Each structure stands twice: as structure tokens, then as C-alpha cells.
Amino acid sequence: MYLKEFDASVEAVNGNRIVLDQTAFSPRGGGLVSDSGTLAGMIVTEVLREGEEIVHVVKPSMEVRPGALVHGVLDWDRRHKIMRMHTTAHILSAVVNRETGALITGNQISPDKSRVDFNLDNFDKQKIFSYIERVNEVVGKGLEVKTYFMKREEALANTGFVKLANAMPPSVDMLRIVQIGDVDTQADGGVHVKNTIEIGNVIGIGTENKGKNNRRLYFTVE
């Protein structure tokens, strides 16, 4: 997750869409926007997962052929912000879950502003800031964020490991687990910081009602 540049060989080219034999670019998915950066001097505007393939959408499309060796460079400032936002979203959902019992029903992680949805009837606006305060306390502890793999059945046997049930297709046999200190352990495929201290300061931006029992909380990091 801390690889900023890499070399790869081109496997397929279709107009402005390039598939490589390996990549450090993280594709759009799981509520996270994709990485951007450059590939052989071309701008990577979007990275998508299509079946087993990771497709790099580039601009302008240049003459690259299958077999060519290319160098990829991530827009690291943007990527690190996404990692900070994503780890924050996990801590926030753990805090809100502990305080209210609510489960996360969706999230959108972007470099500038992110949001998490909870299945709550009531969202006490006064309490929002106390949740953000709790999040900042956790962040300030400098907790290690570990990632490891676990068999699907074993992970599912642990209540709380899979909060976003639809994010885990049954075809996946080994699940990647992300553990933030003793605060949160989740099956998760996205990019995270390796220590919560990298997050910095978390700021609550506001809330929104999205239906009867869906409450949306916006935040950012600085």
C-alpha cells in the first residue's frame, strides 16, 4: 500500500484502456474512488476493476503495445489522503457502532470529503461532535493497522468482521482482514494507513437524513 512507483509489462490495450501484468494503482470499489497518476507519461484518469482485470484509463491514448515495459507513478498525495480517509471511516463506524449499536450501510471515500451512512432512526447532532472527538482520541493513540488473510468461514464466524455483507461475494475464499489496534477488525479490500497517527486531525462536516433510518455523516481530515 506504500508503493508509489512501479514497473510493469503491458498485457492488453484497447483504445485508452490499458491492462498490465501488475499494478500499484488501486481501482474504484468498496466506496473508494480510484487512484490517479501517470503511466508511461500518460495521465491515468481512472482505474477500474472489470472481472479479474484492473483497467487503467489513460489520457491521451498513445501508441503502447502489449509486451511493452512501462513505468507507473501514483499521485501519492491524493492516494495517502484516500488511505487516511478510509482508515478514519473504519474508526468512525466502530465508534458510532459502540455508542449507538448502528451498523454502517454505505460509504464514499474521496480525497477532499468522505461520508459514512448508518442505519439509525435518530442522529443527535450534538452527539456527532462527541463521536468525532472519540475518533480523534483513537487516531492520537498511534494504533498499528495490520492486514492479513483469513479463510472465509473463519472470518464469518467472527461477529462483526463483515459489516458490509454485500461487499464479500461468496466466490472469495480467503478474505483480507484489516485490524486497527483493538478498535476495529473488518474484512476489507481497500487501502489504509499503517498507523492511525498518519491520519492527522479528523473534522466532522455535517449530517444528512437519507430516508427513514439512514443517516449520513460527512467528514474530512487535515
Ligand SMILES: [Zn+2]
Ligand atoms: Zn473499508
